[in-house]
Amino acid sequence: MPFTLLYYVLGVVLYIVALPLLVILSFKYKYKESIPARFFLFKNPRFKTFNTIWFHVCSLGEARALKPILKELNQKVCITTITHTGQVEAKKYDAEVRYLPYENFLPFWIRKQKLLVVLEAEFWYLLFVVAFNKGAKIILLNGRISDKSVKSYLQFAWFYKKMLSRVEIIYAQSEVDKNRFLALGAKNIEVIGNIKLAGEISHTKEFIKPKCEVIVAGSTHPTEEENVLKAFIEYKKTNDAKLIIVPRHPERFEEVYKLIQQYAEKNSLTAQKFSEQDNFDSDIILVDKMGELNNIYAISDIAILGGAFKEDVGGHNPLEPAHFGCKIITGKHFFHQKELFKYVHHVQYVESEEILHALEMVKELPSSRVDEKIDLQKVIEKIKEIQNNGN
Structure with missing residues (x-):
């Protein structure tokens, strides 16, 4: 009881100090x-x-x-x-x-x-x-x-x-x-x-897959989109491919789209927002709608899974892209998802500057898969x- 009371008082002090920042x-x-x-x-x-x-x-x-x-x-x-x-x-x-x-x-x-x-x-x-x-x-x-x-x-x-x-x-x-x-x-x-292995993974829409290689960068965070764009630009010079980017947080949609436009204009590529054109006609597409990622995984060949190229996020769930048979590329900082990655086979773990090489290696690797259930x-x-x- 004395400790709990002390903890409570310290919590009140912290709340008062943090109040301006919270506002x-x-x-x-x-x-x-x-x-x-x-x-x-x-x-x-x-x-x-x-x-x-x-x-x-x-x-x-x-x-x-x-x-x-x-x-x-x-x-x-x-x-x-x-x-x-x-x-x-x-x-x-x-x-x-x-x-x-x-x-x-x-x-x-x-x-x-x-x-x-x-x-x-x-x-x-x-x-x-x-x-x-x-x-x-x-x-x-x-x-x-x-x-x-x-x-x-x-x-x-x-x-x-x-x-x-x-x-x-x-x-x-x-x-x-x-x-x-x-x-x-x-x-x-x-x-x-991990109870996430027991979850039912499904998609809610049937999109028509473009007649080329589809790469999705899913659940991305700041700096990750730019690293993916750099790799994609080089990869596209010798491959018929599209890039779909799905940021993790919706408040970053506009920021990411500006970045996409910069790279598209410099390299004579087309770009679009998914909310404005409900298709995949452009070279680079920003998915700026929530709840679409599994629908995108379902038509993608390669998934670059975000959150693990930065040291402070800890990675994201690999079960969804693996369920849809995507070939997964992700970073090496997946400490929050370590247990889940144990169950996913054929994943490439790379640093940001190695994404291009990983894309070039994809054709030699089988699709990712999950065998275990709990x-x-x-x-x-x-x-x-x-x-x-x-x-």
């Missing part, structure tokens, strides 16, 4: 919904539903990973997210959806629930403590501790031990993650693999057991 950031497109909701509770009331199952996820990938679980449970649940993209995905389910407020609001915001299921590495101390004190059992699902962050976790092992002591069971992604949780003092850990049944049975015991 400024709330005007940025990326945060215009999430920051007011999380830090000022704007249009973010408490759940109406109580004594049910509450899932907390960070962003799009984790929200999407809930689909097979929610399908089996077949009931209305509560979901909180951190990001706007996660929020959009979560609203596709039969669920009450909210942003997770800043920790210091949680003692007043959280309602009693039977079960809280937290995905991956969403370690918010007051989330665990308050939910537990209000009677919720807690499951950590798809638990992971990345190579990049393990050292800092271990430095504060005493803190994470306090937090994880409230957890009923941890379903870890791998034996490595299990051992890291054990080193933090956690107990009752089972390895089930069984979520024990997770679903555990959720149902806790729910029934709470009746």
Whole structure:
């Protein structure tokens, strides 16, 4: 109790210090919904539903990973997210959806629930403590501790031990993650693999594939588009190909399109926005609409998967391009997706300056594929057991 009180007071001080920055950031497109909701509770009331199952996820990938679980449970649940993209995905389910407020609001915001299921590495101390004190059992699902962050976790092992002591069971992604949780003092850990392997991957539209090689740069981040464009320009000199770029964040659409136009004009190529011409007639196409990436993967030969050419992102999910048989090229900084990449075969891992060489090597390599699946049944049975015991 004394530690929790001290933690709360420090949180209040941090909130006051950060207030001017939060106000400024709330005007940025990326945060215009999430920051007011999380830090000022704007249009973010408490759940109406109580004594049910509450899932907390960070962003799009984790929200999407809930689909097979929610399908089996077949009931209305509560979901909180951190990001706007996660929020959009979560609203596709039969669920009450909210942003997770800043920790210091949680003692007043959280309602009693039977079960809280937290995905991956969403370690918010007051989330665990308050939910537990209000009677919720807690499951950590798809638990992971990345190579990049393990050292800092271990430095504060005493803190994470306090937090994880409230957890009923941890379903870890791998034996490595299990051992890291054990080193933090956690107990009752089972390895089930990455639950994203259980997700259903599909596309919603049937686009007509252009009669040439189609390269998609998917989920790209700043600097990655330019590196891909440089490689593509050289590659196209000797190959009949089109490049489709799908940035990870929609607020960057205009910025990326200006970059595309610069490269297209310099090299006598054509460029277009997908929102303005619903086709793939140009040499370089910016997909500036959300929810189209799987539809693009379905007509692509090569996928250059973003988020791993930069050191600070950690990569993106390779299962989707692999599902559609794309030949995958990605960077070497995929630490957040390390477990998933173990299951994907025939991927080229390269530095930014090696993208051109990887494109030239593609013809000699088979398509990427995923062989493994995981069984979520024990997770679903555990959720149902806790729910029934709470009746």
